[in-house]
Amino acid sequence: MTNWLKIDKLENFNEGEPVFHDFRYETAAIVRVGDDVFAFEDRCTHDDGPLADGIIDVLNCEVHCPRHGARFNFCTGEVLSMPAVTDVPTYATKIEAGEVYIQPPDES
Numbered sequence: 072m073t074n075w076l077k078i079d080k081l082e083n084f085n086e087g088e089p090v091f092h093d094f095r096y097e098t099a100a101i102v103r104v105g106d107d108v109f110a111f112e113d114r115c116t117h118d119d120g121p122l123a124d125g126i127i128d129v130l131n132c133e134v135h136c137p138r139h140g141a142r143f144n145f146c147t148g149e150v151l152s153m154p155a156v157t158d159v160p161t162y163a164t165k166i167e168a169g170e171v172y173i174q175p176p177d178e179s
């Protein structure tokens with residue numbers, strides 16, 4: 072069974088401005104793109120940089136790490152450029168009745 076965590080109303084998200092949610096061991100950055108939302112771990116896979124502090128390009132679904140410039144597709148997690156070589160983890164999201172939900176990581 073999937074446990075969904077309600078975050079906030081979609082109308083409270085501004086496109087391209089990340090909303091953060093802290094779990095026990097990690098932080099999710101949730102980004103609105105149009106009427107959809109995507110969520111990824113706010114930690115660069117190169118050297119643990121605060122990924123969502125970088126440039127967020129909603130048109131191309133890209134985030135650019137502020138530390139050394141690695142680029143990721145934040146909609147899929149796919150790494151797009153060096154110096155990172157590993158995809159960034161993502162979280163499933165959904166919108167129901169105007170509310171944004173995220174699927175929490177397994178922290179057991």
Ligand code: FES
Nearest residue numbers: 115118120136139
């Ligand atoms: S920590 Fe992100 S590119 Fe180095």
